[in-house]
Amino acid sequence: MSVNNWSLSYTSAYFDLSSPGILFRWQKLYACDGTPRLKPKNKGRPRVTSHSSTPKPSxxxxxxxxxxxxxxxxxxxxxxxxxxxxxxxxxxxxxxxx
Known part of the structure; x- marks a missing residue:
């Protein structure tokens, strides 16, 4: 975007994004926290970790x-x-x- 001086609308159309708002959000996240913030987060409930099959001795x-x-x-x-x-x-x- 800033390298090519493209607008948000043009860039989102070029990369086939559903709306320029997505790109704006990504840009804002990147400005705040850098690339780690752009990584997708797991959705839904966290998996239940099963307890070990061998219980602790009494x-x-x-x-x-x-x-x-x-x-x-x-x-x-x-x-x-x-x-x-x-x-x-x-x-x-x-x-x-x-």
Whole structure:
């Protein structure tokens, strides 16, 4: 642009950009922060990092971590029991309908 003395409209048309506003925004970002600011950013939610498949041995865990794991396992167990009870109830209901 400034090398060839082209206008924003002409430059955006030359490079087939949808509007001169995009080029103006890029120019402003470049003036503020240079080329690192022009790199595209990841869109959407960040990926969830999975925890390691091998848990920390209980001998290395603090009391707080052990209590948190115990609470988590109790909740997981309760959910599984509820699921099993619902499955059994559906099977029983299906048998009585026949």
């Amino acid at each position: 001998s290395e865990m603090t009391e707080k971590e052990l209590r948190e794991e115990l609470d988590y396992l109790r909740a997981e167990n309760a959910v599984l029991k509820k699921l099993e009870a619902l499955t059994q109830a559906r099977k029983k209901k299906a048998k009585t309908k026949r």
